Amino acid sequence: MGQIIKGKPVADAISTVLTKEVEELKAKGITPKLTIVRVGANGSDLAYERGALKRCASIGIDTEVKELPENIEQDDFIAELKKVNEDKATNGILIFRPFPKQLDESVIKYIIAPEKDVDCFSPVNVAKLMEKDETGFAPCTPSAVIEILKHYNVPMKGKNAVVIGRSMVVGKPVSMLLLNENATVTICHSRTQDMPSVTSKADIVIVGIGKAKMIDSKYIGDEAVVIDVGINVDEKGNLCGDADTDSCIEKASMITPVPAGVGSVTTSILAKHVVKACKLQNNLV
Structure with a gap:
């Protein structure tokens, strides 16, 4: 049985650092x-x-x-x-x-x-993400995924990471961010054949395919870390992710819940990017 890793401790840690930085700017x-x-x-x-x-x-x-x-x-x-x-x-x-x-x-x-x-809408920032140019701004949600992995001491260097989904909102940018952390990255999508055979070999699985509870334990390898970026409403009207948490946690070592997972970190990343932009614009970086 794996561990549920929540976003709030990550968000709070980021906010503590930012509060000090803002005080210094003021x-x-x-x-x-x-x-x-x-x-x-x-x-x-x-x-x-x-x-x-x-x-x-x-x-x-x-x-x-x-x-x-x-x-x-x-x-x-x-x-x-x-x-x-x-x-x-x-x-x-x-x-x-x-x-x-x-x-x-x-x-x-x-x-x-x-x-x-500050949320990577401009093609200039998309290009900076591709080039690992630190003066750019990656999208907030994919950045939140990386912050969660770092906060919970999940190694990325040399690890096999599978990203399920290829949107410009999550899939493609989070793949680049993982690559920048020296992970070996595979992208799966709706045309991938026999997806479970690919995803079950991964050390890290990022789920952002937009289908409620689609990913269950057969997609997950033993001790994998699962980050669920999906936000859906189930048949009972409750918020849920793209991963079936109850099923996946039987095999995963860690998994983020929905709600209270990635989404709760995203606003802290937004704030982090605003502070970074402020410093860059005032030649303080």
């Missing part, structure tokens, strides 16, 4: 600020926003929410985004996606200022 007359740009009032966006605002407040980071109408036209959205880009007080920008159909992500991603793009 002593220099600098206060980091995050501006959230949200179109409409999607429930999951609002839930994440509440968590982000609470986390930033506890660390001492200023925040502002720019709520734009659901039916905003693209030119108007771009004009508002440019205002945030040019706002000298704003160090980090978080834009909620997906957008309503009238907004074209493939255009807007080139508008956000890369140095303020």
Whole structure:
């Protein structure tokens, strides 16, 4: 029987360090600020926003929410985004996606200022992730996966890591982050043949395929570490992950729960990126 590894201790450890860093910045007359740009009032966006605002407040980071109408036209959205880009007080920008159909992500991603793009929306930051350029910003959720592995002393160097899912939200970026930690990385997806034969050989399994409780014990090797990034609602209306925790824990050495796992670390990573952006913009790194 494996161990449930929760996100809160990881988030709290990150926040403790950040609080001290923000105090040091404020002593220099600098206060980091995050501006959230949200179109409409999607429930999951609002839930994440509440968590982000609470986390930033506890660390001492200023925040502002720019709520734009659901039916905003693209030119108007771009004009508002440019205002945030040019706002000298704003160090980090978080834009909620997906957008309503009238907004074209493939255009807007080139508008956000890369140095303020704290969740890797800009292609500039995607490229920096690929090149292991430390001045860039990786997406917050994949970064949270790596922080959890480090916090619980899970070795990555030379280990076999399998990532289930190939999205730009989790799968591809977390694969690059694992590669940067010198893991040997395999990506599985919906077209992978006999997936359990691949995943059951892994030391680390990152699950982000978007299907509730799809991954059970047959996908997991003895003593593997499972990080579940999925967020779904089961038939009883409860939140659950992409991994069937009760089944996987019979073989895994460690597994993150849903809720209270990766998601609870993500807002701390967001705050960490805002502080990093602030330092870079003030030539303090």
